[in-house]
Amino acid sequence: MSKLLLIINPGSTSTKIGVFEDEKELFEETLRHTNEELKKYDKIVDQFQFRKDVILKVLKEKNFDIKNLDAVVGRGGMLKPVEGGTYAVNDEMIKDLRIGVQGPHASNLGGILAKAIGDELSIPSFIVDPVVTDELADVARLSGTPELPRVSKFHALNQKAVAKRFAKETGKKYEDLNLVIVHMGGGVSVGAHKNGKVVDVNNTLDGDGPFSPERAGSVPVGALIKMCFSGKYSEQEVYSKIVGKGGFVGYLNTNDVKGTIDKMKEGDKECEKIYKAFLYQITKAIGEMSAALNGKVDQIILTGGIAYSDTLIPDLISNVSWIAPVKVYPGEDELLALAQGGLRVLNGEEKAKEYK
Ligand SMILES: Nc1ncnc2c1ncn2[C@@H]1O[C@H](COP(=O)(O)OP(=O)(O)OP(=O)(O)O)[C@@H](O)[C@H]1O
Ligand SMILES: CCCC(=O)O
Missing domain, CATH: 3.30.420.40 (ATPase, nucleotide binding domain)
Known part of the structure; x- marks a missing residue:
């Protein structure tokens, strides 16, 4: 049976969201946040409610019923260094995302938003290939x-x-x-x-x-x-x-x-x-x-x-x-990459990694 996923990718100046039915994108929105809107928040993590409200408002305007979702996937943040892959959002991760153990960053909100929305719907939440993925020589x-x-x-x-x-x-x-x-x-x-x-x-x-x-x-x-x-x-x-x-x-x-x-x-x-x-x-x-x-x-x-x-x-x-030679891929493939990471777990191809 096909799976329906909400994808949340908070960037420094925007929150990109997408709804996917398996790998097919049903819709995508880039919610731009101006300097004016963001400058009232001291810390990035303080933007949680603002960005959550904006996301839910847009989904409502699109008449999308979030109760049909199977999972929410957010872009991962400044956790401890980890190998790449899909991680289930757990309480330890939320604690580290809130603190930003390796610093503040918009993507710290990805896991936090995914878990908040996922928990309200009693569905799983994940992050994929966080910004602290570490493969340095x-x-x-x-x-x-x-x-x-x-x-x-x-x-x-x-x-x-x-x-x-x-x-x-x-x-x-x-x-x-x-x-x-x-x-x-x-x-x-x-x-x-x-x-x-x-x-x-x-x-x-x-x-x-x-x-x-x-x-x-x-x-x-x-x-x-x-x-x-x-x-x-x-x-x-x-x-x-x-x-x-x-x-x-x-x-x-x-x-x-x-x-x-x-x-x-x-x-x-x-x-x-x-x-x-x-x-x-x-x-x-x-x-x-x-x-x-x-x-x-x-x-x-x-x-x-x-x-x-x-x-x-x-x-x-x-x-x-x-x-x-130079190749240009304007924009990002991040929403699809997040959806694919979540799907690999939902479809049993991969086990979600546990963040410790
Ligand atoms: N056609 C364009 N020409 C030049 N710059 C552009 C164009 N379209 C968008 N930009 C610039 O891209 C920048 C935003 O990029 P993007 O949306 O990738 O950022 P983000 O997602 O907020 O942050 P990040 O990618 O670091 O997570 C802005 O400075 C915007 O002016
Ligand atoms: C930490 C890398 C991601 C970003 O610059 O926004």
């Missing part, structure tokens, strides 16, 4: 400071989903490919996929890699230390300069890359400066991850919301196509 874990190892926090779900999609479309196995994958959304992650494992990737939060709509990426460490001890800012204020109010928000007070490009085309010089720096930083990161694969790159893949850009994408391709 040992050599990539050293930062140069023993107390500060590099860690894996990135768009694991979408990076894995587009990698598998590319492998399927080209008749190859993901495990036989070397790929550099760039996800460009509210955050930007650039991963080196070697034979089916993400052996290196910038920690997309916490100040590493290119800047992005809302994040600073790598910043000069000495200056950051001075800022921390200047007495002018609380820990929370400094962190939000790196994650939340960094990148485009820091420079231009907007997280809208499309709007920035539009303004640049109308002659706005400040927008042009930031756009060019954004392009430059992503180009450098692709070069870095290509070197991590010893230059043996089968394909560069560009994905995420910003990959819809008819300006940035041609510029990026022109900068990096000397390394390897």
Whole structure:
């Protein structure tokens, strides 16, 4: 018998939801949240009720009866490092998602929203391939400071989903490919996929890699230390300069890359400066991850919301196509990937992993 699943994917600037009958998407909605709407909440976890209400309102407007659902699947968050796969949402996980044991992140809300809605309907809730999926090569874990190892926090779900999609479309196995994958959304992650494992990737939060709509990426460490001890800012204020109010928000007070490009085309010089720096930083990161694969790159893949850009994408391709051919998968395959993860468990192909 077919299964009906509600999928919830909270991003930093949007909540994407979908209803799937098995692998068939019945409908999908991107519920965009403006800076204005989100800035009233101190912590991301405080957005729980706001996002739950928005989701249930949209389902109601669509006359969808949630009582017919078999499961709810959310994007997983900042848990302890785990291997990839589908996890049943349990109380231990909710505790860690609420705290954000590896930091705050919109996807912490995925499991929390899934369990809240699932429990109300007495149906199971899951998360799949959380952002803390960790497959780093040992050599990539050293930062140069023993107390500060590099860690894996990135768009694991979408990076894995587009990698598998590319492998399927080209008749190859993901495990036989070397790929550099760039996800460009509210955050930007650039991963080196070697034979089916993400052996290196910038920690997309916490100040590493290119800047992005809302994040600073790598910043000069000495200056950051001075800022921390200047007495002018609380820990929370400094962190939000790196994650939340960094990148485009820091420079231009907007997280809208499309709007920035539009303004640049109308002659706005400040927008042009930031756009060019954004392009430059992503180009450098692709070069870095290509070197991590010893230059043996089968394909560069560009994905995420910003990959819809008819300006940035041609510029990026022109900068990096000397390394390897470039394929573009705009947006995300995350909803389907979450549905597939939930279905594998509901259909008995896989046992849900237990989070401890
Ligand atoms: N056609 C376009 N051209 C340029 N930028 C675009 C276009 N369409 C969307 N974007 C940009 O994509 C960004 C949002 O991307 P996305 O929806 O993937 O983010 P998110 O899901 O909130 O975060 P994340 O992907 O990090 O989880 C916004 O800055 C938006 O302006
Ligand atoms: C932590 C990776 C996901 C994101 O940047 O939003």
